[in-house]
Amino acid sequence: MLNTAVLKAGARFKSAVCDTQVMVIKAPAGEHLLSCGGSAMIAASSTPPADAKLDPNAAGETLIGKRYVNADESVELLCTKGGKGSLALNGTPLEVKQAKQLPSSD
Amino acid sequence: MNIAMILDMAAEAFGDRVAVVSGDSRYTYAELRVAAQCAAIAVRDSGARYLALLDVNSPAAPVAIFAAAYAGVSYVPLNYRLTRAEINELVDRIAPALLIVNADTRALVDPRADVQLIDRADFLSMPATDTVAPEPAEDPRAVAVQLFTSGTTGKPKAAILRHENLMSYIVGTVEFAAAEEDDAILVTVPPYHIAGISSVLSSTYACRRMVQLENFEAKAWLEACARENVSNAFIVPTMLSRIVEHLGTRGAAELPTLRALAYGGGKMPQSTIERAMQLFPQVDFTNAYGLTETSSTIAVLGPDDHRVAAASGDPAIRRRLASVGKPTAAVEIEVRDEEGRVLGPEEAGLVFVRGGQVSGEYLALGSQLDADGWFPTRDRGYTDAEGFLFLDGRADDVIVRGGENISPGEIEDVLLSHPAVADAAVVAMPDEQWGEVAAAAIVLKAGASVTVAELQERVKQQLRSSRVPQAIVFRDALPYNELGKVLRRVIRQEFVQAASALSA
Numbered sequence: 383m384l385n386t387a388v389l390k391a392g393a394r395f396k397s398a399v400c401d402t403q404v405m406v407i408k409a410p411a412g413e414h415l416l417s418c419g420g421s422a423m424i425a426a427s428s429t430p431p432a433d434a435k436l437d438p439n440a441a442g443e444t445l446i447g448k449r450y451v452n453a454d455e456s457v458e459l460l461c462t463k464g465g466k467g468s469l470a471l472n473g474t475p476l477e478v479k480q481a482k483q484l485p486s487s488d
Numbered sequence: 489m490n491i492a493m494i495l496d497m498a499a500e501a502f503g504d505r506v507a508v509v510s511g512d513s514r515y516t517y518a519e520l521r522v523a524a525q526c527a528a529i530a531v532r533d534s535g536a537r538y539l540a541l542l543d544v545n546s547p548a549a550p551v552a553i554f555a556a557a558y559a560g561v562s563y564v565p566l567n568y569r570l571t572r573a574e575i576n577e578l579v580d581r582i583a584p585a586l587l588i589v590n591a592d593t594r595a596l597v598d599p600r601a602d603v604q605l606i607d608r609a610d611f612l613s614m615p616a617t618d619t620v621a622p623e624p625a626e627d628p629r630a631v632a633v634q635l636f637t638s639g640t641t642g643k644p645k646a647a648i649l650r651h652e653n654l655m656s657y658i659v660g661t662v663e664f665a666a667a668e669e670d671d672a673i674l675v676t677v678p679p680y681h682i683a684g685i686s687s688v689l690s691s692t693y694a695c696r697r698m699v700q701l702e703n704f705e706a707k708a709w710l711e712a713c714a715r716e717n718v719s720n721a722f723i724v725p726t727m728l729s730r731i732v733e734h735l736g737t738r739g740a741a742e743l744p745t746l747r748a749l750a751y752g753g754g755k756m757p758q759s760t761i762e763r764a765m766q767l768f769p770q771v772d773f774t775n776a777y778g779l780t781e782t783s784s785t786i787a788v789l790g791p792d793d794h795r796v797a798a799a800s801g802d803p804a805i806r807r808r809l810a811s812v813g814k815p816t817a818a819v820e821i822e823v824r825d826e827e828g829r830v831l832g833p834e835e836a837g838l839v840f841v842r843g844g845q846v847s848g849e850y851l852a853l854g855s856q857l858d859a860d861g862w863f864p865t866r867d868r869g870y871t872d873a874e875g876f877l878f879l880d881g882r883a884d885d886v887i888v889r890g891g892e893n894i895s896p897g898e899i900e901d902v903l904l905s906h907p908a909v910a911d912a913a914v915v916a917m918p919d920e921q922w923g924e925v926a927a928a929a930i931v932l933k934a935g936a937s938v939t940v941a942e943l944q945e946r947v948k949q950q951l952r953s954s955r956v957p958q959a960i961v962f963r964d965a966l967p968y969n970e971l972g973k974v975l976r977r978v979i980r981q982e983f984v985q986a987a988s989a990l991s992a
Binding site: 392393394405407426446447448460462463464481482484485486487488 | 489493496497500501626628652655659661662663664665666673683686687690694696720722748750752772774776778784785788790791816817
């Protein structure tokens with residue numbers, strides 16, 4: 383598959399078409415196509431291709447601090463910077479994970 | 489991965505929100521980030537390997553944690569209560585370093601070429617230069633924080649926490665921006681304690697205002713709660729005892745905005761937590777159990793657990809007020825016997841923990857994790873049928889009498905139940921016949937009296953003869969460290985000397 387990447391825990395990616403940035407919390411081994419706003423996400427340090435544009439069909443917005451998961455929650459990403467594009471893994475949109483209900487302990 | 493991301497996110501989402509309040513000084517999250525980035529440039533240009541802090545709580549502590557992260561060096565807060573010689577030994581172990589001091593602590597550090605001292609005020613007002621702030625390094629294995637543990641014997645061990653450990657703790661236990669606009673947490677733990685580090689990281693990730701107190705004192709604590717409309721606080725058990733004492737019968741009215749009180753760092757007397765829950769029925773109490781080597785909290789007894797236990801007539805549920813709760817979702821906990829077998833409910837053994845936040849690693853000594861990633865906490869404990877964890881002292885404090893393991897805690901509980909006894913500590917004393925036997929140091933309540941024989945008989949009746957302290961001494965007070973942990977090694981040393989004096 384084109385533009386696939388190994389999603390190592392702790393790795394950071396940014397959108398090629400909007401401000402969205404994510405950090406991988408967990409992901410299964412192997413190569414995956416992680417996209418945002420309809421385009422493959424790129425390494426946090428690289429420069430986006432000039433012709434990449436936000437796909438209106440993938441413009442559902444990604445929110446800072448939210449965690450995004452696939453159906454079986456084998457993939458979990460933390461949004462570290464919000465943006466207009468929505469996240470997808472191998473073509474399937476990711477969903478917001480339910481917030482934790484934890485008492486503050488420190 | 490870098491913990492600087494925690495501040496980046498807070499400043500991005502809630503830059504205008506107040507991050508730190510200390511006396512008259514206030515920083516928003518955006519200002520905290522600018523201060524940390526400006527300081528990071530100075531740290532980087534200094535060539536220091538460590539950014540160290542020898543200071544009480546002030547905005548310099550959160551600024552330094554993040555400045556070190558931006559600059560890619562380790563942050564090392566030092567205990568300013570140590571002796572001059574001890575402080576300089578630690579300074580020697582971190583050179584070359586940039587060391588933040590205040591007017592009092594500056595005089596404690598012997599001048600040396602490879603340690604640059606900088607006053608807190610100067611550190612906090614680094615000029616915003618044209619130089620671009622360092623781009624935080626992304627190596628998850630880089631060491632973010634190094635803490636010197638108060639070793640019971642020998643020189644302090646340098647526990648290291650990597651960016652991946654702290655990030656795993658924060659992402660695993662805190663929800664981003666969970667705080668309400670007006671929330672504020674009152675911070676009284678010293679900056680060199682793991683709870684001082686985790687408090688900054690948790691509060692920043694929750695986008696919660698931090699209100700700092702230089703030192704704990706019950707009256708000042710209550711005043712700060714009222715002045716800053718404090719909603720959350722973390723305290724150690726002795727602090728809660730003093731707050732409860734200070735309040736007397738006045739309760740909830742004194743703390744109208746307080747909603748959540750978390751405690752940890754030592755054994756909470758059941759009478760104190762019961763009294764506090766009566767005084768503050770509106771407050772959510774949380775008991776947090778954690779260690780330096782585990783990046784802070786690994787088990788939590790939550791507000792609902794407290795209320796259910798306090799309201800229950802069933803002793804098995806009621807006693808959960810003395811439990812440290814269940815493991816957080818971020819870790820696994822096991823209780824094992826001396827041979828490493830995993831134990832079932834109600835079987836006492838050694839507590840092991842595993843998870844991304846668990847570093848279990850010391851500089852020079854290396855990782856203490858076993859092949860499967862489990863860390864031996866050296867705390868003794870057991871779980872009940874529903875998985876609530878009860879702690880039973882440190883493995884090192886166990887008294888081995890003729891091959892039989894005796895926990896000081898159960899003997900202390902019996903001694904403390906005597907109406908004349910205010911405080912009690914049981915330790916091992918060398919014994920020719922048994923190897924070790926129990927010995928007790930007792931503090932009596934004002935005006936009360938009891939004989940040694942009477943206390944020994946009480947232990948014999950309620951436990952058994954092997955538990956009876958062979959020596960009992962009366963003291964005006966027991967030695968405690970500043971976080972309210974009884975210093976058993978000091979008491980043990982007294983009995984060792986007494987025993988050797990007898991046999992000489």
